[in-house]
Amino acid sequence: MASTVIAVVNQKGGTGKTTVTMNLAAGLARRGRTLVVDGDPQGSAGQWARMASEERPFPASVFVVAGPLQRELRALRKDYDFIVVDCPPTLEGGTVEGALGSADHVLIPVLPSPMDLWGSVRMGRSLEQARAANPSLKPHIVVNQVEVRSALSRAMKHALMEIDIPALEQHLRRRAIYRRAALEGSSVYDLGKPGLAAVDEIDAIIDEVLA
Numbered sequence: 001m002a003s004t005v006i007a008v009v010n011q012k013g014g015t016g017k018t019t020v021t022m023n024l025a026a027g028l029a030r031r032g033r034t035l036v037v038d039g040d041p042q043g044s045a046g047q048w049a050r051m052a053s054e055e056r057p058f059p060a061s062v063f064v065v066a067g068p069l070q071r072e073l074r075a076l077r078k079d080y081d082f083i084v085v086d087c088p089p090t091l092e093g094g095t096v097e098g099a100l101g102s103a104d105h106v107l108i109p110v111l112p113s114p115m116d117l118w119g120s121v122r123m124g125r126s127l128e129q130a131r132a133a134n135p136s137l138k139p140h141i142v143v144n145q146v147e148v149r150s151a152l153s154r155a156m157k158h159a160l161m162e163i164d165i166p167a168l169e170q171h172l173r174r175r176a177i178y179r180r181a182a183l184e185g186s187s188v189y190d191l192g193k194p195g196l197a198a199v200d201e202i203d204a205i206i207d208e209v210l211a
Protein backbone atom coordinates (compact mmCIF):
# COMPACT_ATOMS: atom_id res chain seq x y z
CA MET A 1 0.00 0.00 0.00
CA ALA A 2 1.35 3.43 -0.92
CA SER A 3 1.40 5.69 2.10
CA THR A 4 -1.12 8.48 2.52
CA VAL A 5 -0.22 11.75 4.22
CA ILE A 6 -3.07 13.87 5.59
CA ALA A 7 -2.26 17.38 6.85
CA VAL A 8 -4.74 18.96 9.26
CA VAL A 9 -4.51 22.70 8.78
CA ASN A 10 -6.23 25.92 9.71
CA GLN A 11 -4.46 29.15 10.58
CA LYS A 12 -7.36 29.96 12.87
CA GLY A 13 -6.98 28.59 16.41
CA GLY A 14 -9.33 26.17 18.13
CA THR A 15 -11.25 24.84 15.12
CA GLY A 16 -10.54 21.19 15.98
CA LYS A 17 -7.24 20.36 14.25
CA THR A 18 -5.83 18.29 17.10
CA THR A 19 -9.19 16.63 17.83
CA VAL A 20 -9.56 15.64 14.18
CA THR A 21 -5.92 14.55 13.94
CA MET A 22 -6.02 12.23 16.94
CA ASN A 23 -9.40 10.62 16.27
CA LEU A 24 -8.66 10.21 12.59
CA ALA A 25 -5.31 8.62 13.46
CA ALA A 26 -7.02 6.22 15.87
CA GLY A 27 -9.45 5.21 13.11
CA LEU A 28 -6.67 4.88 10.54
CA ALA A 29 -4.61 2.78 12.96
CA ARG A 30 -7.27 0.08 12.54
CA ARG A 31 -6.59 0.07 8.80
CA GLY A 32 -2.81 0.27 8.67
CA ARG A 33 0.41 1.44 10.29
CA THR A 34 -0.34 4.98 11.41
CA LEU A 35 1.79 7.86 12.65
CA VAL A 36 0.80 11.24 14.03
CA VAL A 37 3.31 13.97 13.29
CA ASP A 38 2.98 16.74 15.86
CA GLY A 39 4.03 19.81 13.92
CA ASP A 40 2.65 22.25 16.47
CA PRO A 41 5.20 23.82 18.86
CA GLN A 42 2.36 23.80 21.45
CA GLY A 43 2.84 20.02 21.38
CA SER A 44 -0.82 19.20 21.89
CA ALA A 45 -0.82 15.92 19.96
CA GLY A 46 2.15 14.68 21.98
CA GLN A 47 0.47 15.82 25.19
CA TRP A 48 -2.74 14.04 24.19
CA ALA A 49 -0.94 10.74 23.70
CA ARG A 50 0.89 11.16 27.01
CA MET A 51 -2.46 11.33 28.82
CA ALA A 52 -3.04 7.69 27.87
CA SER A 53 -2.78 4.99 30.49
CA GLU A 54 -0.02 2.39 30.30
CA GLU A 55 -2.56 -0.38 29.83
CA ARG A 56 -4.13 1.40 26.88
CA PRO A 57 -1.58 3.48 25.01
CA PHE A 58 -2.73 5.73 22.18
CA PRO A 59 -3.15 3.44 19.14
CA ALA A 60 -0.80 5.38 16.85
CA SER A 61 2.76 6.58 17.43
CA VAL A 62 3.24 10.31 17.83
CA PHE A 63 6.37 11.89 16.48
CA VAL A 64 7.34 15.47 17.21
CA VAL A 65 9.01 17.16 14.27
CA ALA A 66 10.89 20.35 14.92
CA GLY A 67 12.95 20.52 11.73
CA PRO A 68 12.00 20.76 8.07
CA LEU A 69 8.84 18.73 7.70
CA GLN A 70 9.07 17.88 4.03
CA ARG A 71 12.27 15.87 4.29
CA GLU A 72 11.08 14.08 7.43
CA LEU A 73 7.77 13.17 5.86
CA ARG A 74 9.47 11.75 2.79
CA ALA A 75 11.56 9.48 5.01
CA LEU A 76 8.64 8.50 7.26
CA ARG A 77 6.43 7.47 4.34
CA LYS A 78 8.50 4.31 3.97
CA ASP A 79 7.49 3.07 7.42
CA TYR A 80 3.81 3.97 7.63
CA ASP A 81 0.60 3.48 5.66
CA PHE A 82 -0.98 6.64 7.07
CA ILE A 83 0.59 9.80 8.44
CA VAL A 84 -1.56 12.54 9.95
CA VAL A 85 0.11 15.90 10.53
CA ASP A 86 -1.30 18.19 13.22
CA CYS A 87 -0.35 21.73 12.24
CA PRO A 88 -0.07 24.88 14.37
CA PRO A 89 -2.64 27.68 14.00
CA THR A 90 -0.33 29.84 11.95
CA LEU A 91 1.06 29.93 8.45
CA GLU A 92 4.38 31.20 9.78
CA GLY A 93 7.30 29.00 10.72
CA GLY A 94 7.14 26.78 7.63
CA THR A 95 5.24 23.83 9.17
CA VAL A 96 2.07 24.31 7.15
CA GLU A 97 4.08 24.96 4.00
CA GLY A 98 6.13 21.80 4.57
CA ALA A 99 3.03 19.72 5.33
CA LEU A 100 1.16 21.01 2.29
CA GLY A 101 4.22 20.43 0.14
CA SER A 102 4.24 16.71 0.87
CA ALA A 103 0.66 15.77 1.78
CA ASP A 104 -1.83 13.89 -0.35
CA HIS A 105 -4.79 15.45 1.46
CA VAL A 106 -5.34 18.56 3.51
CA LEU A 107 -8.23 18.55 5.95
CA ILE A 108 -9.38 21.97 7.09
CA PRO A 109 -11.64 21.83 10.16
CA VAL A 110 -13.93 24.87 10.38
CA LEU A 111 -16.56 25.89 12.92
CA PRO A 112 -20.14 25.97 11.62
CA SER A 113 -20.62 29.69 11.05
CA PRO A 114 -19.96 31.71 7.89
CA MET A 115 -17.80 34.17 9.83
CA ASP A 116 -15.56 31.36 11.01
CA LEU A 117 -15.46 29.86 7.56
CA TRP A 118 -14.30 33.14 6.02
CA GLY A 119 -11.70 33.54 8.72
CA SER A 120 -10.48 30.03 8.02
CA VAL A 121 -10.23 30.18 4.27
CA ARG A 122 -7.94 33.15 4.33
CA MET A 123 -5.38 30.39 3.93
CA GLY A 124 -6.72 29.93 0.39
CA ARG A 125 -3.67 31.62 -1.11
CA SER A 126 -1.22 29.34 0.66
CA LEU A 127 -3.28 26.46 -0.61
CA GLU A 128 -3.08 27.72 -4.18
CA GLN A 129 0.68 28.08 -3.86
CA ALA A 130 0.98 24.62 -2.37
CA ARG A 131 -1.08 23.11 -5.16
CA ALA A 132 1.12 24.72 -7.77
CA ALA A 133 4.08 22.82 -6.29
CA ASN A 134 2.12 19.72 -5.28
CA PRO A 135 -0.72 19.33 -7.82
CA SER A 136 -1.99 16.05 -6.37
CA LEU A 137 -2.86 17.69 -3.02
CA LYS A 138 -6.58 17.29 -2.35
CA PRO A 139 -8.19 19.82 0.01
CA HIS A 140 -11.30 19.06 2.07
CA ILE A 141 -13.15 21.28 4.50
CA VAL A 142 -14.64 19.42 7.44
CA VAL A 143 -17.28 21.26 9.44
CA ASN A 144 -16.73 20.62 13.13
CA GLN A 145 -18.78 21.20 16.29
CA VAL A 146 -22.16 21.11 14.56
CA GLU A 147 -24.82 21.48 17.25
CA VAL A 148 -27.06 18.54 18.03
CA ARG A 149 -30.28 18.49 16.05
CA SER A 150 -29.52 21.71 14.20
CA ALA A 151 -28.67 21.15 10.59
CA LEU A 152 -26.21 23.58 9.06
CA SER A 153 -27.73 27.03 8.72
CA ARG A 154 -28.71 28.19 5.26
CA ALA A 155 -26.12 30.92 5.49
CA MET A 156 -23.40 28.35 6.27
CA LYS A 157 -24.44 26.08 3.39
CA HIS A 158 -24.39 29.07 1.07
CA ALA A 159 -20.97 30.15 2.35
CA LEU A 160 -19.63 26.62 1.81
CA MET A 161 -20.87 26.64 -1.78
CA GLU A 162 -19.28 30.00 -2.48
CA ILE A 163 -15.74 29.06 -1.59
CA ASP A 164 -13.76 26.92 -3.96
CA ILE A 165 -12.53 24.33 -1.45
CA PRO A 166 -14.83 21.30 -1.44
CA ALA A 167 -16.43 20.33 1.87
CA LEU A 168 -16.90 16.77 3.05
CA GLU A 169 -20.51 15.54 3.25
CA GLN A 170 -19.85 14.25 6.74
CA HIS A 171 -19.68 16.79 9.57
CA LEU A 172 -18.53 16.30 13.12
CA ARG A 173 -21.13 17.05 15.73
CA ARG A 174 -20.32 18.84 18.94
CA ARG A 175 -20.02 15.98 21.41
CA ALA A 176 -18.66 15.81 24.93
CA ILE A 177 -17.06 12.48 24.02
CA TYR A 178 -14.47 14.29 21.87
CA ARG A 179 -13.37 16.28 24.90
CA ARG A 180 -13.33 13.16 27.02
CA ALA A 181 -11.11 11.40 24.49
CA ALA A 182 -8.59 14.24 24.83
CA LEU A 183 -8.66 14.13 28.62
CA GLU A 184 -8.09 10.38 28.65
CA GLY A 185 -5.45 10.35 25.94
CA SER A 186 -7.55 8.00 23.87
CA SER A 187 -10.01 8.36 21.03
CA VAL A 188 -13.72 7.88 20.49
CA TYR A 189 -12.88 4.31 19.37
CA ASP A 190 -11.81 3.40 22.89
CA LEU A 191 -14.68 4.83 24.89
CA GLY A 192 -17.27 2.10 24.43
CA LYS A 193 -20.89 2.68 23.65
CA PRO A 194 -20.91 6.45 24.33
CA GLY A 195 -18.34 6.82 21.55
CA LEU A 196 -20.14 4.87 18.85
CA ALA A 197 -21.93 7.77 17.14
CA ALA A 198 -18.65 9.68 16.99
CA VAL A 199 -16.88 6.57 15.64
CA ASP A 200 -19.39 6.50 12.78
CA GLU A 201 -18.60 10.14 11.97
CA ILE A 202 -14.85 9.60 11.98
CA ASP A 203 -15.10 6.40 9.93
CA ALA A 204 -17.28 8.21 7.38
CA ILE A 205 -14.73 11.02 7.14
CA ILE A 206 -11.92 8.53 6.60
CA ASP A 207 -13.94 6.76 3.90
CA GLU A 208 -14.70 10.05 2.12
CA VAL A 209 -11.10 11.24 2.24
CA LEU A 210 -9.61 7.94 1.08
CA ALA A 211 -12.29 7.35 -1.59
Ligand SMILES: Nc1ncnc2c1ncn2[C@@H]1O[C@H](COP(=O)(O)OP(=O)(O)OP(=O)(O)O)[C@@H](O)[C@H]1O
Pocket (backbone or CB within 6 Å): 012, 013, 014, 015, 016, 017, 018, 019, 020, 040, 044, 087, 088, 089, 144, 145, 146, 172, 173, 174, 175, 176, 178, 179, 182
Ligand atom coordinates in the same frame (compact mmCIF):
# COMPACT_ATOMS: atom_id res chain seq x y z
N1 LIG B 1 -16.59 18.00 17.75
C1 LIG B 1 -16.28 18.49 18.95
N2 LIG B 1 -17.14 18.38 19.98
C2 LIG B 1 -16.82 18.90 21.21
N3 LIG B 1 -15.69 19.52 21.49
C3 LIG B 1 -14.78 19.68 20.50
C4 LIG B 1 -15.02 19.16 19.19
N4 LIG B 1 -13.94 19.46 18.44
C5 LIG B 1 -13.08 20.12 19.23
N5 LIG B 1 -13.57 20.26 20.47
C6 LIG B 1 -12.94 20.97 21.61
O1 LIG B 1 -12.64 22.28 21.17
C7 LIG B 1 -11.38 22.71 21.67
C8 LIG B 1 -10.44 23.06 20.50
O2 LIG B 1 -10.17 21.86 19.78
P1 LIG B 1 -8.69 21.51 19.28
O3 LIG B 1 -7.71 21.69 20.36
O4 LIG B 1 -8.78 20.20 18.60
O5 LIG B 1 -8.52 22.68 18.21
P2 LIG B 1 -7.17 23.09 17.44
O6 LIG B 1 -7.60 23.63 16.13
O7 LIG B 1 -6.20 21.99 17.46
O8 LIG B 1 -6.65 24.28 18.37
P3 LIG B 1 -5.22 25.04 18.19
O9 LIG B 1 -5.42 25.98 17.03
O10 LIG B 1 -5.01 25.74 19.49
O11 LIG B 1 -4.18 23.99 17.91
C9 LIG B 1 -10.87 21.58 22.53
O12 LIG B 1 -11.24 21.83 23.85
C10 LIG B 1 -11.62 20.35 22.01
O13 LIG B 1 -11.80 19.36 23.00
Ligand SMILES: [Mg+2]
Pocket (backbone or CB within 6 Å): 017, 018, 019, 040, 044, 086, 087
Ligand atom coordinates in the same frame (compact mmCIF):
# COMPACT_ATOMS: atom_id res chain seq x y z
MG1 LIG C 1 -4.18 21.96 18.01
